[in-house]
Amino acid sequence: AQKVTQAQTEISVVEKEDVTLDCVYETRDTTYYLFWYKQPPSGELVFLIRRNSFDEQNEISGRYSWNFQKSTSSFNFTITASQVVDSAVYFCALSDNYQGAQKLVFGQGTRLTINP
């Protein structure tokens, strides 16, 4: 069975600090996708990134960066120079793509609080 573990339940940092959110996944599939979503207090899940299992290149988007390592089954997310607006719950997710069906398996989420 597929599983996603986000060991950090809550993280609190002061504004401008760098912060890394950990994500470890389990799957028997050789082909899979990983995602990160942000959930602000409004409740809507906001898509941040999608990465397939064949592409291990790290990605940077502004202050956000992602480190994908198949050897350790990890897909970590780093926010550089954090801002108060980054406060939210962040979810890592793994795709189950049986016969084209779209199903995401989510981790429990990490609540990130950025203090001014």
Place this chain on the structure above:
Amino acid sequence: KAGVTQTPRYLIKTRGQQVTLSCSPISGHRSVSWYQQTPGQGLQFLFEYFSETQRNKGNFPGRFSGRQFSNSRSEMNVSTLELGDSALYLCASSLAFSSGSWGTQTQYFGPGTRLLVL
């Protein structure tokens, strides 16, 4: 392009009642998935519809059902509501491929329907 919309946004029901939630996907998206989010269980997959057919179903009792219309809009229904059904119900749409094709598309989520069962 308009995002995923869900109605109603908030709902209060009593035990034993039934409820229907609606989801309109992003224009052009043919796949609609539903998820339940609770503090205890987190985000859990309910089911996915593609071209009016249910392709995948999560581990939920038969009280949870859904359907998809020809315009890709989807509804989910919960019958005989229980207190434990109180949750945020999220709908997501994607440009999914047809069955048998490879690839997972990005799912874009709506704002959710917050259901409270008393």
